[in-house]
Amino acid sequence: xxxxxxxxxxxxxxxxxxxxxxxxxxxxxxxxxxxxxxxxxxxxxxxxxxxxxxxxxxxxxxxxxxxxxxxxxxxxxxxxxxxxxxxxxxxxxxxxxxxxxxxxxxxxxxxxxxxxxxxxxxxxxxxxxxxxxxxxxxxxxxxxxxxxxxxxxxxxxxxxxxxxxxxxxxxxxxxxxxxxxxxxxxxxxxxxxxxxxxxxxxxxxxxxxxxxxxxxxxxxxxxxxxxxxxxxxxxxxxxxxxxxxxxxxxxxxxxxxxxxxxxxxxxxxxxxxxxxxxxxxxx
Numbered sequence: 001x002x003x004x005x006x007x008x009x010x011x012x013x014x015x016x017x018x019x020x021x022x023x024x025x026x027x028x029x030x031x032x033x034x035x036x037x038x039x040x041x042x043x044x045x046x047x048x049x050x051x052x053x054x055x056x057x058x059x060x061x062x063x064x065x066x067x068x069x070x071x072x073x074x075x076x077x078x079x080x081x082x083x084x085x086x087x088x089x090x091x092x093x094x095x096x097x098x099x100x101x102x103x104x105x106x107x108x109x110x111x112x113x114x115x116x117x118x119x120x121x122x123x124x125x126x127x128x129x130x131x132x133x134x135x136x137x138x139x140x141x142x143x144x145x146x147x148x149x150x151x152x153x154x155x156x157x158x159x160x161x162x163x164x165x166x167x168x169x170x171x172x173x174x175x176x177x178x179x180x181x182x183x184x185x186x187x188x189x190x191x192x193x194x195x196x197x198x199x200x201x202x203x204x205x206x207x208x209x210x211x212x213x214x215x216x217x218x219x220x221x222x223x224x225x226x227x228x229x230x231x232x233x234x235x236x237x238x239x240x241x242x243x244x245x246x247x248x249x250x251x252x253x254x255x256x257x258x259x260x261x262x263x264x265x266x267x268x269x270x271x272x273x274x275x276x277x278x279x280x281x282x283x
Contacts, residue, residue: 098282099123106145107280110243115283117204117236118194120243122281125208125232128248131187134163134177148237148244172216172223183218184270186225191281202238203246207231209254217270225269229255 098119100109107123110116124146132138143156165175172180179185189212197205210232215225231254235247264272 096282098280102280103145104141106142108145108242112238112243114196114199114204117199117206117243118196118283119281120236121204121206121208121232121234122191122194122283124234124236124245124248125191125210126189126278126281128245129187129189129210129212129232129250131177131185133159133187134168134171134173134185136160136163136176139163146245148239148246150239151244151246179216179218183216183221184273185216186213186269186273188213188273188278194283197233204236204243205233206236207233213269213273217266217273219266221266224266229253 096111096115098110098116099107102108106127107119110120127133127142127146130142133142139159140156143152143159147155163177168175168177171185172183173185174180177185189210192209192211195207195209197207199205208231209229211227211229213225214228215221215223217225230250230252233249233251234245236243237246238244
């Protein structure tokens with residue numbers, strides 16, 4: 001889940017009230033919401049549907065709150081911008097080292113090139129839609145590392161206000177963003193590909209197509225961990241010798257047809273998130 005800040009790039013936000021959504025899947029029977037049954041594409045009960053809508057409304061409200069006071073200078077890519085971006089290409093490894101280091105787990109030192117901007121966008125997408133964004137100390141660190149210096153104070157205030165203790169409580173988390181005992185809140189984003197929309201001087205507009213895992217793992221969870229597909233739009237600025245975020249937003253999709261995969265138990269999902277580390281993403 002994440003809040004978005006238009007930053008003059010427009011687009012609907014994702015996984016937050018009024019501008020996006022989080023898809024959640026409830027168990028078909030009592031007990032472990034993950035079970036061993038295969039996923040069903042139909043047959044949600046009215047009670048399950050109400051719960052899903054409730055979570056969507058909560059998350060959308062947070063994004064809407066964070067967007068208040070934005071620049072509102074939305075723009076569509078011009079013909080020149082599209083020409084500068086070049087034809088769409090698969091996101092494939094180039095052999096170029098993506099970064100020179102990291103701070104608090106977030107990559108830094110992206111080169112001032114198209115590849116550098118695309119790598120930065122992918123890595124910032126992971127950080128901005130993570131479970132840590134709900135925890136105040138980790139959130140402040142993410143904001144300091146990811147955002148342009150001139151935007152740090154503004155975004156920290158917006159995100160702190162949006163992820164208030166009352167909001168976290170509605171998600172089943174405590175005031176520090178932690179799940180109840182025996183539960184594990186999960187939000188992990190995996191970039192599938194990047195696209196440069198515009199690169200001009202010290203600014204770059206990019207899109208990152210992502211999938212991810214979202215929800216609470218636990219035997220009694222009413223919002224089991226499920227997958228989602230979304231596109232993050234990021235506006236980057238070259239500042240202090242690195243690409244930094246000036247604004248971002250999210251929108252649904254593109255989403256493929258769901259596979260008929262056998263679901264895993266809650267404990268297995270929670271352990272997998274702890275045991276399998278993330279990556280530094282390169283163009």
